[in-house]
Amino acid sequence: MDARSKPLLRALSGEPVWPPPFWLMRQAGRYLPEYRRVRAEVPDFVALCTDPARAAEVTLQPLRRYGMDAAILFSDILMVPWALKRDLRFAEGEGPLLAPLRTMAEVEALDVGGVAAAAPVFETVARLAEALPREHPGAALIGFAGGCWTVACYMVEGRGGGEFAAARRMAHAEPGLFAALMERLEQATIRYLAAQAKAGAEALMIFDSWAGLLSPQGFRRWVIGPTARIRAALKELVPEVPVIGFPRLSGPLIAEYARETGVEAVAMDTGLDPAWARDAVPPWVALQGNLDPMALVAGGEGMMREVEAILGALRGRPFVFNLGHGVVPPTPPEHVAALAARLRQG
Amino acid sequence: MDARSKPLLRALSGEPVWPPPFWLMRQAGRYLPEYRRVRAEVPDFVALCTDPARAAEVTLQPLRRYGMDAAILFSDILMVPWALKRDLRFAEGEGPLLAPLRTMAEVEALDVGGVAAAAPVFETVARLAEALPREHPGAALIGFAGGCWTVACYMVEGRGGGEFAAARRMAHAEPGLFAALMERLEQATIRYLAAQAKAGAEALMIFDSWAGLLSPQGFRRWVIGPTARIRAALKELVPEVPVIGFPRLSGPLIAEYARETGVEAVAMDTGLDPAWARDAVPPWVALQGNLDPMALVAGGEGMMREVEAILGALRGRPFVFNLGHGVVPPTPPEHVAALAARLRQG
Numbered sequence: 001m002d003a004r005s006k007p008l009l010r011a012l013s014g015e016p017v018w019p020p021p022f023w024l025m026r027q028a029g030r031y032l033p034e035y036r037r038v039r040a041e042v043p044d045f046v047a048l049c050t051d052p053a054r055a056a057e058v059t060l061q062p063l064r065r066y067g068m069d070a071a072i073l074f075s076d077i078l079m080v081p082w083a084l085k086r087d088l089r090f091a092e093g094e095g096p097l098l099a100p101l102r103t104m105a106e107v108e109a110l111d112v113g114g115v116a117a118a119a120p121v122f123e124t125v126a127r128l129a130e131a132l133p134r135e136h137p138g139a140a141l142i143g144f145a146g147g148c149w150t151v152a153c154y155m156v157e158g159r160g161g162g163e164f165a166a167a168r169r170m171a172h173a174e175p176g177l178f179a180a181l182m183e184r185l186e187q188a189t190i191r192y193l194a195a196q197a198k199a200g201a202e203a204l205m206i207f208d209s210w211a212g213l214l215s216p217q218g219f220r221r222w223v224i225g226p227t228a229r230i231r232a233a234l235k236e237l238v239p240e241v242p243v244i245g246f247p248r249l250s251g252p253l254i255a256e257y258a259r260e261t262g263v264e265a266v267a268m269d270t271g272l273d274p275a276w277a278r279d280a281v282p283p284w285v286a287l288q289g290n291l292d293p294m295a296l297v298a299g300g301e302g303m304m305r306e307v308e309a310i311l312g313a314l315r316g317r318p319f320v321f322n323l324g325h326g327v328v329p330p331t332p333p334e335h336v337a338a339l340a341a342r343l344r345q346g
Numbered sequence: 347m348d349a350r351s352k353p354l355l356r357a358l359s360g361e362p363v364w365p366p367p368f369w370l371m372r373q374a375g376r377y378l379p380e381y382r383r384v385r386a387e388v389p390d391f392v393a394l395c396t397d398p399a400r401a402a403e404v405t406l407q408p409l410r411r412y413g414m415d416a417a418i419l420f421s422d423i424l425m426v427p428w429a430l431k432r433d434l435r436f437a438e439g440e441g442p443l444l445a446p447l448r449t450m451a452e453v454e455a456l457d458v459g460g461v462a463a464a465a466p467v468f469e470t471v472a473r474l475a476e477a478l479p480r481e482h483p484g485a486a487l488i489g490f491a492g493g494c495w496t497v498a499c500y501m502v503e504g505r506g507g508g509e510f511a512a513a514r515r516m517a518h519a520e521p522g523l524f525a526a527l528m529e530r531l532e533q534a535t536i537r538y539l540a541a542q543a544k545a546g547a548e549a550l551m552i553f554d555s556w557a558g559l560l561s562p563q564g565f566r567r568w569v570i571g572p573t574a575r576i577r578a579a580l581k582e583l584v585p586e587v588p589v590i591g592f593p594r595l596s597g598p599l600i601a602e603y604a605r606e607t608g609v610e611a612v613a614m615d616t617g618l619d620p621a622w623a624r625d626a627v628p629p630w631v632a633l634q635g636n637l638d639p640m641a642l643v644a645g646g647e648g649m650m651r652e653v654e655a656i657l658g659a660l661r662g663r664p665f666v667f668n669l670g671h672g673v674v675p676p677t678p679p680e681h682v683a684a685l686a687a688r689l690r691q692g
Contacts, residue, residue: 165640165674172644172652212558212595215638215670216619217655249558251597252622273562276598292561294511298518306518309563324561328511 003202008069008140011318012203012242012264014284019346020311020319021069023142024336025267026326027062028074031333034061045090046082049075050120056127063136065333066340069320070140070203071132073196075121077146077207080188081155083118084110100158100166107180112187115195122199129200143201145193147208147247148185148230149222155181168213171222178222186226190233197238205244205267206230212249212269219253224260231262244288248325255280270324274313287314290324291339297328299335307342349548354415354486357664358549358588358610360630365692366657366665367415369488370682371613372672373408374420377679380407391436392428395421396466402473409482411679412686415666416486416549417478419542421467423492423553426534427501429464430456446504446512453526458533461541468545475546489547491539493554493593494531494572501527514559517568524568532572536579543584551590551613552576558595558615565599570606577608590634594671601626616670620659633660636670637685643674645681653688 003009007021029035035058042048049055059074078096082088087099101107128141145151154160156167156178171178193204211223231243242264247257249269258266258281268277268289277287291310295303310321321343327336349355353367375381381404388394395401405420424442428434433445447453474487491497500506502513502524517524539550557569577589588610593603595615604612604627614623614635623633637656641649656667667689673682 165676168638168640169643169676172638172641172648173646175648212617215616215636215641215652216621217652218638219617249595249597249617251595251618252626253617253619256619270561271558271565271595271599272597273599273602275562280598290561292514292518292564294514295518295561297511297515300519302518302521306561306563330511330515 003140006069006138006140006202008320009202009242011286011320012244014286014318016316016318018315019344020314020321022321022340022343023068023070023072024062024323024327027068027072028058029327030329031327031331032061032065045076046088049079052120052123052127055124056131059124059128060131060135063139066336067136068139068340070142071128071136072142072205073121073125073128073144073201075124075144077144077151077209078154079118079121080115080145080151080185080192083115083192084188085114085117086155095160096154098154098158101155101181102166102170104177104180107177107184110184110188112184112191115188115192118192118195122195125196125199125201140202141200142203142205142244143193143196144205144207145189147206147211147223148182148189148226149214150208150210151185152178152181153210153213164210164213171218182222182226186229190230190237193230193234194237197234197241201241203242203244204234205246206263208245208247211247212251216253219247219250223247223250224257227257227261227263235262252280258282258285265318265320267322268324272324274310278313278317283317286318286320288320288322290322293323293325293328293331296323296335296339297331299332299338303335303339304342307339349486352415352484352486352548354666355548355588357632357666358590360632360664362662362664364661365690366660366667368667368686368689369414369416369418370408370669370673371418373414373418374404375673376675377673377677378407378411391422392434395425398466398469398473401470402477405470405474406477406481409485412682413482414485414686416488417474417482418488418551419467419471419474419490419547421470421490423490423497423555424500425464425467426461426491426497426531426538429461429538430534431460431463432501441506442500444500444504447501447527448512448516450523450526453523453530456530456534458530458537461534461538464538464541468541471542471545471547486548487546488549488551488590489539489542490551490553491535493552493557493569494528494535495560495568496554496556497531498524498527499556499559510556510559517564528568528572532575536576536583539576539580540583543580543587547587549588549590550580551592552609554591554593557593558597562599565593565596569593569596570603573603573607573609581608598626604628604631611664611666613668614670618670620656624659624663629663632664632666634666634668636668639669639671639674639677642669642681642685643677645678645684649681649685650688653685
C-alpha cells in the first residue's frame, strides 16, 4: 500500500476518514499474554527497550490480534534521559527511578549529541519499517518522545507517582536553571524524533503526560513553546512526517496548543469532551482519542455507550480513535477485540 | 458587620468586589508552625477533626496572620464516610486508608442518618460562628464536603495516592451498585452540608477533587447530576447559603457544570486559563482561584507574575482569589504574607 493511502496518515493529513483509523496508547503491554512472555525473558525494562528484536516483536503483537491502523514503537519516554546518561532504572511496582537532577553543573553535563546512544531504539524503528509493510500493509509506524516538560518532571523529581513538586518548584523558583534544562531537552528531542523518522517512522507523537500540572503561563512557556520549536525543526529535517501532540489534562488550553504548535493532530485525554474539542480545535488539526481506559476494562454496553458518544461527536472530522490514556494491565483482551469490531463498522 | 456586607458573600452573590476577597484552600495546615504545635498534641488526624476546640483553633490561625476574607472549617472530606461508620484512619506518609467498599450489602448497610455522628464537626462550625464575628468581623465562614464522586473514589478504593482504578471500574462495570452508593452519599452530603449551614456556615464548598478522572458522560452522571441535586436540596433547607463547586481538572466541562448545577461559584484548578473561564462560565456564576500552589512556594517575582495574570483576567467579574489546589507544607509563611499584601492593593 502506498504510504499516503494508509488510513492513519490520511486522517493526520486532514481527511475525515471513516470508519476512523484506530490504535490504542500502550497497545503493546501487560494485558497481552504474549507480551508477558517476552517480558519475562528480559526482566530489566530498559534492556527490553534497547533490544531491537524483542522491542519490534512486542510492537507488532497487538496488530496481529486486532489489526490496528498503527504500530507504535515499543519504548519509553525516559529513553532520552537514559541516552543523555542520566541513571535510570525501573523498580518493580515503583515505576521509573532516576538520579534527581538539581544543579546547573548537571544540566551542563548533558550532551545533546548523546541521543545517538539511543541507536538500539532507532534500530527497532528500522526493523519495524521493514516488517510492517509485509505483515500489516495498511498500518502506519508511529515513533514518539516525551514532551520536554514531562521528561524534565521525571528528571528533576527522580521518580513518578507523585505530583512532581520538585520540578514544579524549580520551574517557578529557578527559571534560569529550569530553562537551561528544557533547552537541552528540546534539542535532544528534535534529534531523537528526527532519527526515528529517518529510520522509518511515518508519524511522531509527543507525550506531554503532565502538561496539566502547569498554570496557563507555565503551559505556554514549558509546553506550547518547546512543542512549537520542535515541530518547526522537524519540518526542516523530516518534512513529510506529521506530529501528534498530547498535552494531557490541559483542558481548554488544548485549543491554543493546537493553533500555536503546528502539530497535525492533538490527542484528547479521557476527560475532554469531544464535542467541545470538535468546535474549539481548528478544523485542520485532527483529533485523536479518547475512550476511558476503564470503560475498556469494563467492556459491554457501558463501553459501547462511551464509544458511540465519541464516534457521534467526531464523525465527519479528521479523527483517529484511541483511548484517553494508556491500556491498563487488567484489560481483558476480548474487550479490545469487541472494540475493534465496533470501530470497523464506522 | 452585617453578613451580607462581607466581601466573600458579596462576590458569591454576583458582585464584582475589588480588591477581590481571598482565602486559600488548606490555609490551615502544616506550613504554619502554630498548626504543627496543635497537631503534635493530637497525633490522630480524625481525633483533631472531631475536637471542636482544637479544630476551631487551627481554623482561625491563618486569619490571625493574614486576615483572609474567609475561614474554612478545618475538617476532611472523608468525615462523611467516617460518620457513616466506614473504618477510616490516616497513616503517616500514606494519606487516608479506608475499608474498601465493594458490595451491595456494604452499600445497604450505610445509614444516611448516621451523618448525625459528625456532631463534633457541627460543633466546630458553631464555635467558629460564635468566635468569628468577634475576632474577624469581615470574614465569612465556609463549611464543606467532598463531592460524592470523589468520596466514592476513596470509599471504593480504600485509599488515595493512585488513580482510583477500582472506583472507576465499578462506575463502568457495575453501574447499579455504584449508583446505589452514590445515591446514599448524595443524601448524606445534603444532610451534612445543611447541618453545617444550620450551625452557622455562611457558604458551602463541594470539593470534587477527582472529577477529572471521568469521561464526559461519567462527569455528567456522577458529578453534575449529584451536585445539581445537592444544590437544589440545600436551596430548600438553607436557602440563604451560597455554594462553591470545585470540579477539579474538569477542563472545559466546568462551564457546563457552572450552568447546570446551580452553584453560585466555581473554583478553577491551577491549569485552567482564567481568561477562558471569564468568557465561558456564565457571568452570574462567580469564579474562584487559581494561583499555582508551587508559585506560592517559590514566591518573589515569579509568583507575582502569576498573580497579575489572574487579577488582570478577572478584574470586573465576581471573583474570589484563591489557589488552584491546596497550600503545600513547604510553603514559606512569608510568601503568604506577600501575597496577601499584594491582593489588598487590588
